[in-house]
Amino acid sequence: LCDQHGILLIADEIQTGFARTGKLFAMEHYDVLPDLMTMAKSLAGGLPLSAVCGRAEIMDAPAPGGLGGTYAGNPLAVASALAVLDVIKDEKLVERAATLGNQLQERLKGLRSAVPHLAEIRGLGAMVAVEFMRPGTKDADADFTKKVQARALEKGLLLLTCGVYNNVIRFLFPLTITDAVMDEALAILESALRDA
Numbered sequence: 001l002c003d004q005h006g007i008l009l010i011a012d013e014i015q016t017g018f019a020r021t022g023k024l025f026a027m028e029h030y031d032v033l034p035d036l037m038t039m040a041k042s043l044a045g046g047l048p049l050s051a052v053c054g055r056a057e058i059m060d061a062p063a064p065g066g067l068g069g070t071y072a073g074n075p076l077a078v079a080s081a082l083a084v085l086d087v088i089k090d091e092k093l094v095e096r097a098a099t100l101g102n103q104l105q106e107r108l109k110g111l112r113s114a115v116p117h118l119a120e121i122r123g124l125g126a127m128v129a130v131e132f133m134r135p136g137t138k139d140a141d142a143d144f145t146k147k148v149q150a151r152a153l154e155k156g157l158l159l160l161t162c163g164v165y166n167n168v169i170r171f172l173f174p175l176t177i178t179d180a181v182m183d184e185a186l187a188i189l190e191s192a193l194r195d196a
Contacts, residue, residue: 008035008058014050015127018042019088019175022098022125029124045084049077093175097125100182104128104171107186115193117144128171131163140165144196151192157185159192 002009011034016026020042023029027037036054043049048071053059071077088094101123108121108130116135123129132141132148145167149159160170173185 002035010034011037013037014040015172016124018084019093019097020125020127020172022094022101024088024094026124026127043084044077044080047074047077047080049074049081087176091176097175100173100175100177101125101128103182104186107190111190111193117141117196118193123171126171126173126175129162130169130171132167132169140167142166145169147196148192151195152188155188155191157188157192159189 001007009032011025011027011032013025013027017037017039018024018041020026021029025037027034034054035058036052038050038052040050043051050069050071104126105121105123105128108118108128112118117132118130119133120131121128122131132145133139134141134144140163142161142165145161148169149161152159160172162168162170173182177185
């Protein structure tokens with residue numbers, strides 16, 4: 001569609017990039033090649049760095065010095081980004097993200113009969129969200145979502161609620177999480193879901 005109408009396709013990989021979804025970039029799941037792609041956040045392991053990459057004819061269009069950026073010229077952040085890329089490769093974090101995401105989704109699916117509020121589980125790799133509805137309806141249940149969050153917090157697990165109706169819990173844990181910590185988090189999550 002973009003090609004038909006001469007529109008650039010820009011992939012925003014700021015949150016989804018660098019192994020988070022079980023591929024180096026989320027766009028790889030869809031076999032689509034964007035014209036431009038934005039990257040940041042995990043690119044430099046938390047240091048301020050962002051990047052844009054794309055087709056040569058687009059990237060070469062501005063004259064030298066024609067583009068600038070808030071994070072431009074930071075050698076420490078660039079060195080960090082190079083180290084991050086090494087860690088992703090050496091520790092096989094693309095594969096780990098897929099494994100951890102599957103582990104989380106399977107655990108959540110196993111709770112469906114015990115937690116009737118659990119309406120939808122969605123995600124790619126280690127980027128997962130679960131949506132809660134009032135049982136037997138299509139009504140968002142923000143109250144239940146807040147109860148799950150509160151129960152988890154009481155046991156030491158921080159959860160982020162989000163969504164237009166505040167009825168979604170989003171999971172974006174570190175890909176370097178140890179198996180023991182992941183198991184502990186899943187046990188707390190299961191307990192919070194059952195107790196809410």
